[in-house]
Amino acid sequence: MIICHPLRLIFIKTMKVGGTSFEIALSSLCDGDSVITPIALDDEALRRRLGIPGPQNYIAPIWRNADGEEYWRSSGDFVNHIPAPRAKALIPPDVWDGYRKITIWRNPFDVAISRYFWVGGTATGMHFDEFVDRHRSFLHDNARIAPLTGEAALDSYLRYECLADDMESLQVPGLKELFQALNAKSNIRPKWGTSVTETYSMFPAAAEIIAEECKEEIAFFGYQNPLSHSPPQAAQTKDKIHV
Numbered sequence: 001m002i003i004c005h006p007l008r009l010i011f012i013k014t015m016k017v018g019g020t021s022f023e024i025a026l027s028s029l030c031d032g033d034s035v036i037t038p039i040a041l042d043d044e045a046l047r048r049r050l051g052i053p054g055p056q057n058y059i060a061p062i063w064r065n066a067d068g069e070e071y072w073r074s075s076g077d078f079v080n081h082i083p084a085p086r087a088k089a090l091i092p093p094d095v096w097d098g099y100r101k102i103t104i105w106r107n108p109f110d111v112a113i114s115r116y117f118w119v120g121g122t123a124t125g126m127h128f129d130e131f132v133d134r135h136r137s138f139l140h141d142n143a144r145i146a147p148l149t150g151e152a153a154l155d156s157y158l159r160y161e162c163l164a165d166d167m168e169s170l171q172v173p174g175l176k177e178l179f180q181a182l183n184a185k186s187n188i189r190p191k192w193g194t195s196v197t198e199t200y201s202m203f204p205a206a207a208e209i210i211a212e213e214c215k216e217e218i219a220f221f222g223y224q225n226p227l228s229h230s231p232p233q234a235a236q237t238k239d240k241i242h243v
Helices: 019-027 041-049 084-090 093-098 108-118 128-134 136-145 160-168 175-181 196-202 204-213 215-221
Strands: 002-004 009-011 062-064 070-073 100-105 156-159
Touching: 002 019, 009 019, 019 041, 019 175, 100 160, 108 128, 108 136, 108 196, 108 204, 128 136, 128 204, 136 204, 136 215, 156 160, 160 175, 196 204, 204 215
Parallel strands: 009 100, 100 156
Antiparallel strands: 002 009, 062 070
């Protein structure tokens, strides 16, 4: 999670979306007053090697105006995957309302596969469909972190599937290039049999569960069930998606 004052951006970090590379790239554009939350030790080491600012101002920060006078105290700490409603409660209203609030969103059918291999894949002793059925709660993690509607809804949902293009909409020179150059997370998904279509062809019950559990975000972004042969639906709220 980052509050970047020079760019007037608030980045809410969802899960399994390549957010760490984006976070490192964005932190390179932060000043000493910006809020940067800690990430994994290996990724912090990468950030240090690149000479990019690391964790700062995330522990119950005090906010000061241009004259240096205190005008807000956060009632708690900022953490890496802090839900937007919690962040909103910790951030001065003028900053929350005046800054552009962004996140990265990924097709839930792909997120589920990434999550499965992240926790060990078949080493968990479960096939993919069993894993999804037993852990339905994780399917709602990103909607909890970055609500699509309501008072804590964000301004921009950058789509993982076309992230480089959507990043252009931010109009931040150098951000996309640094993001693309980073390799903060190694690919832990096996090379064989793990495309979205292949996986759900082998485990159709998982597709049914995700289609039901994530129907709101599927409709919001116009995602398609990988086992469906109909064309994908247009997103319901184009103003929320930079294309």
